[in-house]
Amino acid sequence: MRHAFLEANDLRFHYAEQGMPDAPLVLLLHGFPDFWYSWRHQIPVLGEHFRVVAPDLRGYHLTDKPAGGYDLLTLSDDVRELILALGAREAIVVGHDWGGAIAWVFAHRCPAMCTKLVILNAPHPLRFAEELRSNPQQLLKSWYILFFQLPWLPERLIEWNDYDFIEAAFRHAEVRPGSFSDAEIRRYKQAAAMPGAMTCALQYYRSALSAPPPPETYNQPVACPTLLIWGERDFALETRLTRNLERFVSGPLQVERLPDCSHWVHQEDPTGVNQLLVPFLTQPGRQAIFD
Numbered sequence: 001m002r003h004a005f006l007e008a009n010d011l012r013f014h015y016a017e018q019g020m021p022d023a024p025l026v027l028l029l030h031g032f033p034d035f036w037y038s039w040r041h042q043i044p045v046l047g048e049h050f051r052v053v054a055p056d057l058r059g060y061h062l063t064d065k066p067a068g069g070y071d072l073l074t075l076s077d078d079v080r081e082l083i084l085a086l087g088a089r090e091a092i093v094v095g096h097d098w099g100g101a102i103a104w105v106f107a108h109r110c111p112a113m114c115t116k117l118v119i120l121n122a123p124h125p126l127r128f129a130e131e132l133r134s135n136p137q138q139l140l141k142s143w144y145i146l147f148f149q150l151p152w153l154p155e156r157l158i159e160w161n162d163y164d165f166i167e168a169a170f171r172h173a174e175v176r177p178g179s180f181s182d183a184e185i186r187r188y189k190q191a192a193a194m195p196g197a198m199t200c201a202l203q204y205y206r207s208a209l210s211a212p213p214p215p216e217t218y219n220q221p222v223a224c225p226t227l228l229i230w231g232e233r234d235f236a237l238e239t240r241l242t243r244n245l246e247r248f249v250s251g252p253l254q255v256e257r258l259p260d261c262s263h264w265v266h267q268e269d270p271t272g273v274n275q276l277l278v279p280f281l282t283q284p285g286r287q288a289i290f291d
Contacts, residue, residue: 008081014062015055018047031097035061041270059200070203123241221250231261
């Protein structure tokens, strides 16, 4: 694995990379409160078949932290520009949590650039909005989204007691105890403590309510083969969000639900997730094109 920086969409992005330079590109998009490291179990496995790139998203860890640009349209533009800056014309896009939301929007907006799509515990934005309106249980589970709209207070509470919130977010929700070592938790805390990183991470939630994508963003269904992997014991997202997705995906859609995993599905059951990823991504289909 190597680490590097590149310029894309007027930002300096840090990323981790493994695999052959001329192999098809797989772009791994992390969520909150993660950074590239959340894919540590997938990068070496996928690197045997692909060129795997896991960036720190806008505002996270070692990537630039601008004041704005945390709406889904701009974040999906980041993905497009990252692919181009990496010398590719298209890519397989894999996203978890916020990375999954960005991946959904990117696949709708840039169908020619998305060869395959993999989503891990991230609802389609329109399905999520529907569920919030109709399902009181999902609304209750999403209380933190409203809390994160407050200025400065969420940042202070997350930073309190050496970022105890970060440890609780991973350890209290895990269905498989021991999925996160003390050393791994320390790395997450260190990433969250980068100057400005936590405010930037919360801007994703704030922009989601203040600047959602217009409905026409989703007019063109996702045309590429799509795999949805879902830990059914997610503390924040109802499993009902995995239903009724066919209207958003015109290409082949595969849904895999893992009953003994929480929100951190790819970190709690890396073997199970990798056993789903590798055959889906290596089966014949569109291949990424490089310059």
